[in-house]
Amino acid sequence: MSGKTHAQDAGTQKTGRFRRLARGFASLATFSVNVGMAAAAVVIGVTTIQMRAAERPDVQPAPLTEVITINPDFQTGYDVTRSFVGRLEPARRTDLGFELSGTVREIQVDEGGSVKKGDIIAVLDTRSLEAERRRQQANRQATESDRELAQLTLDRRTKLKDSGHVSDQVLDEARLSLSRLDASLAQIDAAIEAIEISLDKSVLRAPFDGHIGERLLDEGATVAPGQAVLRVLESARPTVRIGLAPEVVDRLQHEDTYEIRIGDVIYAAALSGLRPDLETRTRTVESLFELENSTAAPGFGRLAELSLTERIASEGYWVPTTALKEGPRGLWTLLTVVSLSSEGAAVEYKVAREAVEVIHADGGRSFVRGTISKNSVIVAEGVHRVVTGQSVRLASSGV
Numbered sequence: 001m002s003g004k005t006h007a008q009d010a011g012t013q014k015t016g017r018f019r020r021l022a023r024g025f026a027s028l029a030t031f032s033v034n035v036g037m038a039a040a041a042v043v044i045g046v047t048t049i050q051m052r053a054a055e056r057p058d059v060q061p062a063p064l065t066e067v068i069t070i071n072p073d074f075q076t077g078y079d080v081t082r083s084f085v086g087r088l089e090p091a092r093r094t095d096l097g098f099e100l101s102g103t104v105r106e107i108q109v110d111e112g113g114s115v116k117k118g119d120i121i122a123v124l125d126t127r128s129l130e131a132e133r134r135r136q137q138a139n140r141q142a143t144e145s146d147r148e149l150a151q152l153t154l155d156r157r158t159k160l161k162d163s164g165h166v167s168d169q170v171l172d173e174a175r176l177s178l179s180r181l182d183a184s185l186a187q188i189d190a191a192i193e194a195i196e197i198s199l200d201k202s203v204l205r206a207p208f209d210g211h212i213g214e215r216l217l218d219e220g221a222t223v224a225p226g227q228a229v230l231r232v233l234e235s236a237r238p239t240v241r242i243g244l245a246p247e248v249v250d251r252l253q254h255e256d257t258y259e260i261r262i263g264d265v266i267y268a269a270a271l272s273g274l275r276p277d278l279e280t281r282t283r284t285v286e287s288l289f290e291l292e293n294s295t296a297a298p299g300f301g302r303l304a305e306l307s308l309t310e311r312i313a314s315e316g317y318w319v320p321t322t323a324l325k326e327g328p329r330g331l332w333t334l335l336t337v338v339s340l341s342s343e344g345a346a347v348e349y350k351v352a353r354e355a356v357e358v359i360h361a362d363g364g365r366s367f368v369r370g371t372i373s374k375n376s377v378i379v380a381e382g383v384h385r386v387v388t389g390q391s392v393r394l395a396s397s398g399v
Contacts (some may be wrong), residue, residue, distance in 0.1 A: 084244055094208075102222070140188040
């Protein structure tokens with residue numbers, strides 16, 4: 001019984017090994033098939049890609065970036081224009097008043113009105129002066145009559161003295177009486193002249209051609225001697241007063257013509273005077289410029305701007321401001337184009353970088369100095385489209 005059992009177990013084990021071997025061979029066969037199919041797919045894919053690539057045309061290289069270039073403008077100096085602000089004012093400004101006290105009878109001008117030299121602009125009430133003048137004139141007529149009588153008396157007594165009928169004392173009295181009346185006439189004439197002067201001073205006249213800036217009193221006002229009634233501004237010679245630094249004043253010349261802007265209009269002006277003292281608060285010298293085209297001058301008090309150009313001696317180059325790029329440590333850079341051509345080969349241009357310092361900027365150009373030279377070829381614009389080391393072609397040469 002036991003022998004039969006061992007024989008059965010051995011048979012069972014052999015059957016299991018055969019089954020495992022069969023499954024292994026089946027798995028190996030499946031793997032081989034899969035590998036073969038994958039390899040075939042790779043070969044087919046590569047062949048297809050090669051065929052499609054062969055069908056496409058050759059890809060051309062990207063065109064070179066075109067740049068506009070210039071040569072820097074070398075100069076031994078540059079001009080700096082500075083502006084100074086002042087105010088337009090009249091050459092003369094006068095507050096007119098009467099020398100006498102009295103009542104204002106008439107004011108013939110209003111604020112803003114124009115006057116000519118000698119025009120009557122205001123008058124006092126002069127009725128009392130005119131009455132006094134008439135009294136003195138009547139007194140003179142009476143004195144003249146007395147003098148005529150004294151003259152006749154003197155003539156008669158002189159004749160009687162020759163015949164011995166009049167004493168010397170009587171003759172002297174007649175002569176001195178005539179002399180006293182002559183003195184009275186002179187006194188009356190002086191009084192009349194004083195009244196005429198007072199009448200003349202009761203009238204205000206324009207001292208020069210100009211405009212009425214301010215009317216301080218009206219008719220009927222009682223004024224004291226010297227009290228201002230009207231303000232007159234001279235219009236013939238409008239003047240600009242500007243405070244300038246002493247070193248700027250030293251360069252001014254009286255024979256030169258200067259430009260002064262008032263609003264949107266530029267006027268030619270000449271230096272008319274300099275104050276001899278230094279303004280202690282601003283440390284400037286007040287300079288006066290007289291506008292040459294005075295008929296077109298605007299209102300007084302407006303701001304006026306004087307432009308002065310100064311030559312600065314310094315070697316450098318003028319370049320377009322569009323050619324500058326901000327660099328490190330406060331410097332600026334310029335992109336230049338250098339040629340890398342060799343004998344027998346086509347010319348190749350590449351972008352290089354140069355460091356510069358901006359000395360002065362004037363509108364669309366800047367005055368710089370640095371590592372560039374007169375022969376440098378600078379990228380004038382579009383510097384954001386290229387970088388250092390990039391190959392480019394020149395727009396001017398068509399390379």
